[in-house]
Amino acid sequence: MDIISQLQEQVNTIALLALNTFGTLQRDAPPVRLSPNYPEPTTKLSEETINIAEHPKAMSAALVEAAKKFDALVSALPLSGEEAQLKKIAELQAENEAVGLELEKQLKAAEQELKQVQELFHQAADNCLNLKKPY
Amino acid sequence: MATSSSYPPPPPYYRLYKDYLEDPKSAPEPPPPIHDATYPLFGATYTTDVVLPSLEDQGVRQLYPNGPNIDFKKVLQSLNRDLQLHILELADVLVERPSQYARRVEDISLIFKNLHHVLNSLRPHQARATLIHILECQIQRRKQAIEDIKRRREEAQRLLKESLQTLDGHQP
Numbered sequence: 001m002d003i004i005s006q007l008q009e010q011v012n013t014i015a016l017l018a019l020n021t022f023g024t025l026q027r028d029a030p031p032v033r034l035s036p037n038y039p040e041p042t043t044k045l046s047e048e049t050i051n052i053a054e055h056p057k058a059m060s061a062a063l064v065e066a067a068k069k070f071d072a073l074v075s076a077l078p079l080s081g082e083e084a085q086l087k088k089i090a091e092l093q094a095e096n097e098a099v100g101l102e103l104e105k106q107l108k109a110a111e112q113e114l115k116q117v118q119e120l121f122h123q124a125a126d127n128c129l130n131l132k133k134p135y
Numbered sequence: 136m137a138t139s140s141s142y143p144p145p146p147p148y149y150r151l152y153k154d155y156l157e158d159p160k161s162a163p164e165p166p167p168p169i170h171d172a173t174y175p176l177f178g179a180t181y182t183t184d185v186v187l188p189s190l191e192d193q194g195v196r197q198l199y200p201n202g203p204n205i206d207f208k209k210v211l212q213s214l215n216r217d218l219q220l221h222i223l224e225l226a227d228v229l230v231e232r233p234s235q236y237a238r239r240v241e242d243i244s245l246i247f248k249n250l251h252h253v254l255n256s257l258r259p260h261q262a263r264a265t266l267i268h269i270l271e272c273q274i275q276r277r278k279q280a281i282e283d284i285k286r287r288r289e290e291a292q293r294l295l296k297e298s299l300q301t302l303d304g305h306q307p
Contacts, residue, residue, distance in 0.1 A: 004257050007211075011250050018222050018243070022229070067219050074211045077257075078264070081204065085263040092270035099277045106284045113288060117295070 003077060010070045017066055021059040028052050187255050198249045210253055218246045 001009070030049060031041040043049060152162045173182050189197075198217070199210040225239040 002261065004254055004261055008251065008254050011247065011254070014218065015247060022225070026229070063222070064219075067215055070215050071212055074208050074215070077208055079207055079260070082260070082263075085260070085267065088267055089263065089270065092267060092274065096270055096274050096277070099274055099281070103277050103281050103284075106281050106288075110284050110288050113291065117291065 003073060007070065007073050007077075010066065010073060014063065014066045014070065017059070017063045021056075021063060024055060024059065028055065187252075187258075193248075195248050195252075196245060197252075198246065199253065205253075205256075207253065207257060211250070214246060214250050214253070218243065218250070221246060 028048070030043045030052070033040055155162045169183055171183055173180050175181075199205070199214065221239060221243045225236065225243065228235055228239050
């Protein structure tokens with residue numbers, strides 16, 4: 001995939017990761033104590049509640065990884081100025097024209113020689129036929 | 136004609152080409168390409184001027200400075216850093232003042248829109264680079280073809296000379 005599409009994909013990936021991070025954390029977060037008037041909420045210790053503490057680490061690591069990959073892709077962009085590109089295109093067009101003319105010349109000359117050789121071949125074949133004595 | 140039926144028939148222009156095989160001139164010419172005009176397509180109007188609309192046209196604030204020559208790499212990297220900072224801010228806001236998330240989310244989506252707009256405005260540059268690549272490939276192919284033709288011609292000349300010598304050698 002070309003690098004600009006990769007960059008666009010990476011932007012969308014970062015968006016997706018951010019969305020998943022916040023969504024998962026908001027969905028799975030244990031209840032929190034709002035004010036000293038209310039008792040501490042009862043959290044039953046199960047396997048899921050224990051594992052929840054590792055989610056933010058993994059997800060934020062993935063987010064930072066994605067951002068680093070984006071930066072790497074950006075620094076790999078082969079950028080050059082617009083005028084430099086236009087100049088190069090004009091040069092290449094001129095060279096293409098010249099090379100095209102040369103190719104046409106060679107082609108014409110080769111076709112000419114081909115015709116001559118075919119003519120000679122015809123004559124030689126005719127002579128051969130004429131020289132062969134009928135039985 | 137039948138622009139809004141669910142299974143419209145094909146356009147009736149085929150009748151004009153009934154005698155095309157006998158007389159190619161009896162049929163009308165193909166319509167000329169449209170120049171600088173608006174045309175309707177599937178219910179929407181389009182113009183022939185295909186250009187990326189600027190962010191102001193879409194009503195989106197532009198976060199990076201817009202000069203004649205934009206340093207794309209720097210802009211992209213600074214937007215990336217801004218994005219990370221805003222995500223962190225959003226996490227903070229959700230912990231401290233959860234009701235104020237809307238502003239932060241809006242800022243994050245603004246940054247994303249700017250990012251995509253910058254990437255879209257890189258496409259013309261990519262098109263020119265592709266054109267350069269195509270031209271270079273074509274020049275190389277043509278040079279190769281010239282070399283091949285030269286080689287074959289020389290070989291043919293050599294063979295003719297050899298055969299001439301052989302024939303001369305056989306003559307009494």
